[in-house]
Structures are given as C-alpha cells and as structure tokens.
Amino acid sequence: MNSAVAPTADLDTALAHASxxxxxxxxxxxxxxxxxxxxxxxxxxxxxxxxxxxRARGDLEGALRILxxxxxxxxxxxxxxxxxxxxxxxxxxxxxxxSALRRAVALKPDLPQAWLALGDHLMAMDDAEGADLAYAxxxxxxxxxxxxxxxxxxxxxxxIPEAEASLREHLRRAPTDVAAIRMLAEIALRLGRNExxxxxxxxxxxxxxxxxxxxxxxxxxxxxxxxxxxxxxQIDRLLADEPDNPGYRNLKAxxxxxxxxYEPAIGLYEKILQVYPQHPRxxxxxxxxxxxxxxxxxxxxxxxxSLRLEPGSGEVxxxxxxxxxxxxxxxxxxxxxxxxxQPRLASEDRQHLEFAIGKALEDEGEYQASxxxxxxxxxxxxxxxxxxANDTTARVARIKRGYxxxxxxRRAGFGAAAPDPIFIVGLPRAGSTLxxxxxxxxxxxxGTMELPEITSITRELRGQATAGQAMPYHDVLEGMDAxxxxxxxxxxxxxxxxxxxxxxxFFIDKMPNNFxxxxxxxxxxxxxxxxxxxxxxxxxxxxxxxxHFARGQSFTYDLDDIxxxxxxxxxxxxxxxxxxxxxxxxxxxxxMVDDTETEVRRLLEYCGLPFEERCLRxxxxxxxxxxxxxxxxxxxxxxxxxxxWRHFEPWLGPLKRALGPVLENYPEVPGFP
Numbered sequence: 001m002n003s004a005v006a007p008t009a010d011l012d013t014a015l016a017h018a019s020x021x022x023x024x025x026x027x028x029x030x031x032x033x034x035x036x037x038x039x040x041x042x043x044x045x046x047x048x049x050x051x052x053x054x055r056a057r058g059d060l061e062g063a064l065r066i067l068x069x070x071x072x073x074x075x076x077x078x079x080x081x082x083x084x085x086x087x088x089x090x091x092x093x094x095x096x097x098x099s100a101l102r103r104a105v106a107l108k109p110d111l112p113q114a115w116l117a118l119g120d121h122l123m124a125m126d127d128a129e130g131a132d133l134a135y136a137x138x139x140x141x142x143x144x145x146x147x148x149x150x151x152x153x154x155x156x157x158x159x160i161p162e163a164e165a166s167l168r169e170h171l172r173r174a175p176t177d178v179a180a181i182r183m184l185a186e187i188a189l190r191l192g193r194n195e196x197x198x199x200x201x202x203x204x205x206x207x208x209x210x211x212x213x214x215x216x217x218x219x220x221x222x223x224x225x226x227x228x229x230x231x232x233x234q235i236d237r238l239l240a241d242e243p244d245n246p247g248y249r250n251l252k253a254x255x256x257x258x259x260x261x262y263e264p265a266i267g268l269y270e271k272i273l274q275v276y277p278q279h280p281r282x283x284x285x286x287x288x289x290x291x292x293x294x295x296x297x298x299x300x301x302x303x304x305x306s307l308r309l310e311p312g313s314g315e316v317x318x319x320x321x322x323x324x325x326x327x328x329x330x331x332x333x334x335x336x337x338x339x340x341x342q343p344r345l346a347s348e349d350r351q352h353l354e355f356a357i358g359k360a361l362e363d364e365g366e367y368q369a370s371x372x373x374x375x376x377x378x379x380x381x382x383x384x385x386x387x388x389a390n391d392t393t394a395r396v397a398r399i400k401r402g403y404x405x406x407x408x409x410r411r412a413g414f415g416a417a418a419p420d421p422i423f424i425v426g427l428p429r430a431g432s433t434l435x436x437x438x439x440x441x442x443x444x445x446x447g448t449m450e451l452p453e454i455t456s457i458t459r460e461l462r463g464q465a466t467a468g469q470a471m472p473y474h475d476v477l478e479g480m481d482a483x484x485x486x487x488x489x490x491x492x493x494x495x496x497x498x499x500x501x502x503x504x505x506f507f508i509d510k511m512p513n514n515f516x517x518x519x520x521x522x523x524x525x526x527x528x529x530x531x532x533x534x535x536x537x538x539x540x541x542x543x544x545x546x547x548h549f550a551r552g553q554s555f556t557y558d559l560d561d562i563x564x565x566x567x568x569x570x571x572x573x574x575x576x577x578x579x580x581x582x583x584x585x586x587x588x589x590x591x592m593v594d595d596t597e598t599e600v601r602r603l604l605e606y607c608g609l610p611f612e613e614r615c616l617r618x619x620x621x622x623x624x625x626x627x628x629x630x631x632x633x634x635x636x637x638x639x640x641x642x643x644x645w646r647h648f649e650p651w652l653g654p655l656k657r658a659l660g661p662v663l664e665n666y667p668e669v670p671g672f673p
Contacts (some may be wrong), residue, residue: 011040018049026056044074052083060091071100078108086117094121094246094275105137112142116213123216124246124272125279126254131247132186135213139179145170148180160187178208185217194225195463212238219251226456228259229498246275250282253289259498260449262293280310287319296323312339314352318548321359328360336360351380355548362546367647374546375651378557387554389564395516396568398471402478403519405579411523414482416489419527421496422508422607425515426533427569428553429543431589435533436510437618438600444609446504450511453495457488457524458517477520489524506607513552515569518576522583529607532573535589537566537659537666538652542645545655563658570662571672588667590642 014036021029030053036046051066067084074080085100101118104111119134133156140152151166167184171177185200201218204211215234222231232255238248249268256265269286276282287302300323306316317336320326328336339345340353354377361370422439424432440447458473465472480488500507512533514521521528534540541563544556555565576584585606592599600615614620645652656663661670 011036011043015043015045015049018046022049022052022056026053029053030057044070044077044080048077048080048083051087055083055087055090060087063087064091075103076107078104078111078114081107082111082114082117085114089117089121092275094124095278097121098125109137110141112138115141119213120245120247124250125276126250126281126285128220136183136186139183143179147173148177148183151180151183155183155186160190163187176207178204178211178214181207182211182214182217185214185221189217189221189224194221197221198225212241216247216251219255223251223255223258226452226495228255231255246272250285253285257289257292260501262289265289266293266295278309280306280313280316283309284313284316284319287316291319291323296325299323300326311335312342312345312349314339314345314349314356317356318352321356322548327363328356333357333360347380347384351377352548353377354380355546358546362647365647368651371648371651377548378545381548382557382561385554385557387557387561389555389561392555392565392568395471396572398474399516399519399572400575402474403522403576403579405581407478408522408579411482411485413526414485415522415524415526416486416493417527418489418493418525419529420493420506421525421528422506422531423514423521423528424508424510424512424531424533425518426512427535427540427544427566428512428549428556429547430512430533430535430540431587431592432510432512432533434589434592434618435531435587435603436508437621438603438615439508439607441615441618441621442604442609442612444505445607446500446502446507448496448499448507448509451496451499451509452511453492454509454511454514454517454520456495457492458520474519477523480523485523492524506609515573518572518580518584522580530584531603531606532584532586533589534586534667536642536645537563537663538649538655539589539642539645541566541655541659542648542652559652559655560658563655567659567662570669574669574672590667593642 014032018029018032018036021032030050033046033050033053036043037050040046047066047070051063051070054060054066055063064084064087067080067087071077071080071084081100081104085097085104088094088097088100098118098121101114101121104114105118108114115134115138119131119138122128122131122134136152136155140149140156143149143152147166147170151163151170154160154163154166164184164187167180167187170180171184174180181200181204185197185204188194188197188200198218198221201214201221204214205218208214215238219231219234219238222228222234232252235248235252235255239245239252242248249272253265253268253272256262256268266286266289269282269289272282273279273286283302283306287299287306290296290302291299300320303316303320306313310316317339320328320332336353336357340350340357345353354373358370358373358377361367361373422445424435426432436447439445461473461476464476496507496509506529515532518530521530535543541559544553544562545559547553547556549556555561573584573586585603587599587603597616601611604611604615664670
C-alpha cells in the first residue's frame, strides 16, 4: 500500500493528495479516499473524492450511491451539490441535475464549472435567456482579467452599454480573446444585431474551432437569422463530439421543426424527455411537434403532461384551445379559472388563459362571457405592443405611389424566371390553410409552411438603405437593376429549397402578410403564382381577434386596428389588380364553401395544373400543417365557420366602424383614390 494513504498520515494532507489525484489517476484517488474512510470513518471530504473518482471511472450508479446521501447530509456544501449535479447530468437525470447545480451556485456563486453545466442544462430545457445568463456568469467567475470581469458582471446585470464598452476596450488590447468575442456576440444578439453576432461568432470559431459553447451560440444565431441549413451544419458538428448532449438535441429539434422535418424532431424530443421528464416546456414543445405532424391524441397527452407539471402555464392551455377541434371539460374550465385568479400569475400566462377560457366558453355557447375574456386577453396583449394603424395606412399609400403599372412595365423580364413558388397571401384566418391543403393534395404541388424568406429579404434591403430614407426597403428596391433582382429571386429559391421534401415542381409559401410585398415578389419572381385568400371582413377579423398568435400579427389585438388593417389590405390589393392586371387570383372563402369543385377547378386552372380528384379530398392529406387551422383542414369543408361570427355581432361595433365601405360593399370593392 502507498504510504501516503496510511491511516496515521496527516488527514488534511491525505485528503489534499487524494483530491489532486482525481485529475491524473482517479482510481488511485478512490483507493486513497477508501483508506481514509477506513481510518477515520465517513469523512465528508473523503466521501466526495470517492464519489467523484467513481464518476470519473464511468461508475455513475456507484457515484450516485455516495453523492446523493452525502448531498442530503451536507446540504450547505456547494462543492458536493456541484459534483452531484454533474454526475446526475451524466446519468441522464437532467431535472435533478439542474436542481443540484442551482443549489450549488446559490451557495457559492463564484463556481464557474457549475454555471457552465447549468447553462448547458438550461439550453436543453429551451431556456435560452437563462442559459445566456449562466454562460455569462461562467465567464465572469472564470476570468482573472479585471476588464473582462467587469464586462461579464455588467452583462449579467444587463448593463449592456457598459458591457459593450468594456469588451471593445478589452478586444483592442487582446483581439483574439475568444471568450470576449463570444460575449460581444451575445450583446449584439440582445440588441437585435443578428448579422454582427453571426460575424463575431464565425470569427470566434475561426480562432478556436473547438470552442463548443461558441459553436452552439453560432447555430442559434443562424437559426434566428432564418438560415436553418447552415444552423444544422453547426449542430451536427456539435453532436459528432457529444451525440447525447440534450442541449444540442433540443436545438436540432427546434430547427428541424422550422424546416418541416417533424418526425425526426419528435424522436429527438422523446430522447430529451428521457433526461428531463419533469420539464413542462419540453413537453409543450413535444406537443407542438406532434400536433403539427397530425398526431392529435398524442399531442393532447403531451400538453396534459406539461400542465400536470405546471398548471398555470397559459401557453399550454391555449395550445389545447388552439387545436380548434378540442373541447375543454368542466374540470378544465374550473382549473383555468383557478389559475387566472392567482394574483402572481405572469402577464403572458394571463393573456393565454384569457384566450383559452374565451374559447371554452364559446364552445359552450356563452358568447357574451366568451367575448369579455377575448376582449381582456386582447387588451393585455395590446398593451405590450407598439403597433400603429396610421403607420400601416402610410405604408400602403407609399406602395401605391411607387409600384404603378408603368413601374412594372419598365421592368418586364426582370427577376428569376423559375415558376416554382405559389404564394398565398391575405389576412390570417382567411382560409389560406384550406387553399394550401387543397393545392398540396395535387401531385405537382408541395405544401411547406409560412416561409419567412420574403421577410428576411426585406430586412436586408432595409439594412442597405442610407440614413434618413422614410421607407428604406422600398426606396432600395426601386433602385435595383435587373441583375440584382435576379440574384434576389435566386436567393429566395435557394434559401427555401431546404423546405422542399419532394420532387414536385411547385411549392407553396403561405405567409399571409406577403400581400404587403407583392411588388417585391413580382420584381424578383415574375413567374410565381399569387393567390389572394379573402373572407368576409367580420368573419376574418373577429377570427383574428380571438386568436393569440405566437408572434407577429400585432394588428389583431384591437377591433379598430384589425378593421383598419383589413381595409388597407383591400385597398392595396385593388391597387395591384390595376397595376398588374390578371396577375393575382382571388378566392373567396364563402364561395369555396358553397361550390367547392368549381372554385378548386378555377384555382388549378390559374396555376396551370390539370384537375385532380384528390384535391377535393384534401382532408385525407396527411402532410404536416403548422397553422391554427391544422385540425380543421383535416376534415371536410363545413359551413359552420362562415357565419359563426354572428354570435358575437352585438359587440363588434368598433370593428364595423373601422371597416366602413369595405364591409358595406363586400365582396365587391369600394372605389379608392
């Protein structure tokens, strides 16, 4: 036996020696710890060394048999909580691991290893904000450079200008400090400067290809910048090194859902839930993927699991309501009301619950009470937004001035020649998902989703504008030549290719708000088809008013706002009917319901497609559907939705006034100046 482990050796010296051995020879460290325990009994420090040595040798069960009771008796030992957290994480017990790591940093905040491990768990739990803070604390407590420490502290405390100034000064002295570059990228991301963040992280990885935390940030930025193909490349590099890392798996699942690959995403979520079975947000994300892929019963089960873990999650209650065909029980309604009565309920949960209760009461025929909950939910949501109806009206006026018939005639032949895209535009809840389902049932057409690519192009055009331009995107677009417009069209086709899973020659982009970008679409993709989905203004607008959208659609949370928006939309589409005669095919929802076959034949004829009987049996199409109508379009057309708004007519006065002549003339269009 090594004399250093003799029971007569000085205890502190023996413990220190055993601890040092953990990094070089964990087996010998464990043997020394065992000898100390034989000599002096179950000394906490010796037990800690023994537990860590077992973990280092891959004996996770043996390590937990030591560390779990030790952590119970040494509840105030940050080191013990840290080692337990790391071991639980490696054993696939993510929820318990995160709890132990939180206890560790609460007991001793300056534990960089604990913050790093906690950040990894939070990223796996889809808590990007919490993960960012944990990673910032990791830098804060692992650096000895005073300026970098000051920057990390400022970042943790959300003092962004101070953090940015400190980092830029530090990087002037140490331009290759990858930790500082990564922190500066985090600041850029918080400020919405995604392109700056992307460039900084690319530089970071150029200097340090093995910097996994930076690569994970890079993948996240690429995903947020609508570059899913590039994001997947980075995630797969991370998974090649750590195939079981739940954080990487979660990010990959999110990106796969973005590009419509729901079945592999569902598989990833199932693996993540094996590690984090008690995390309600992952159950919710799993439910979203199941719902979109058409597994409604499994989606409901997943949402129910989430609610058992977090009964006050308004988003999950709304997710059930948003299935549209789902009906709440009396017990569900009582449970939602109990949660709504909680004084400390978060505002976002309260918003979602108001909409969900509104839907439950609507299904029960209690229309006045239902409307009051919808109204209150909208008021809460509207208070968080800065939407201006006047700005939309001004935007429409600017588009009408610039995009005239002569403007387009002078640019005839510009753009990419490909006829592949079929754009479905209009307002949300106007029947666009139904049209997509009908068209995607045709053998020559592939349905995708509401693609963000046109919006990404407009954002980049705004970035190219000179300061002071009132409508920068349109000002830049109007000055582009034929080649530049062709390049933009090809870029659209290239960036959307990842969404196409079949060899069908045509695909659908059903982002409704693209009606504001018809000028751009015409210039860069002149052979694309454009379909305007239109529905009765009261039916369409009220359906939008009672919908809590995940993001965007800020005009829908006030009856006056949404009425004015609908009127602006009708005016703009009337303008494009004159500027681009015959270019846009309009489908009225009510006519599609009343005479489906005639309208389907007209639709296919416009698209240059032969009639196929299965387009009338669109409800048998098993493709993934991402929008709020996903369950409705899996059933045959029914008339109920046409006049359902009439139950709420007594309270729609502000909407009627905002619509004005557009309502009075529907389906005809009033004259516009």
